Amino acid sequence: MPPRESGLPRLLLFPGSLRRDAYQRRLIEYFLTLIGDRCEPDMLVADLPLFDQDLEQDAGVIERVAALHRRCVAADGFIVASPEYNGHVSPYVKNTVDWVSRLARVDARFADARPFRGKPLLLACASTGWTGGLLGLRDARTLFGYLGCLVQADQICVSDAAHWASEGPFRFEPAFADHIASTLLDFCRLAAALKTRDSDNGSFA
């Protein structure tokens, strides 16, 4: 985890696809060009097996889950870009969240830590279809709401991703680029305000 120096909100950025050329990762990289100086970004790539309760006895796996859990606890907010798979969040996102959420039950040292509760979360999706992953984000909204995140009403849905990222990085028409930028800046402002409030009052989570 990088040292905390700036006073800016630390945002955990989670591209929810492991694919080498994933649109989700490229979308998060596009976001970073807009808000990289407004936050302390922490880009998440999780390397965890498919969840299996038997693996809760595997010290090596639990060590990796604990490292991830600490990064979630240290985060002041989350930006999750999940692909839509058959109308749902990606199994990679769900699997990662399932592991992190279980740690409190596996290791008593993590019982009181709240990796998600009370933290703002912005959802995004880049989809090759026409809907921009709306259905998948509804599923993600349910999942992260269940965990206690403050899931923002605003979200960023990119449809026809191949068109907007045909040369590699995303490039958008100006009106949509403005919408993305204002959504991200609002989110950074919110994360900063909640961080200040929580450090003044102690976290309410």
Ligand SMILES: Cc1cc2nc3c(=O)[nH]c(=O)nc-3n(C[C@H](O)[C@H](O)[C@H](O)COP(=O)(O)O)c2cc1C
């Ligand atoms: C198993 C599977 C299911 C998919 N289901 C949907 C879907 O429901 N809606 C949609 O818009 N795209 C769907 N897609 C297409 C994805 O939008 C596309 O593969 C996208 O590139 C995935 O994101 P990534 O580039 O970040 O990996 C699906 C793709 C896969 C592999």
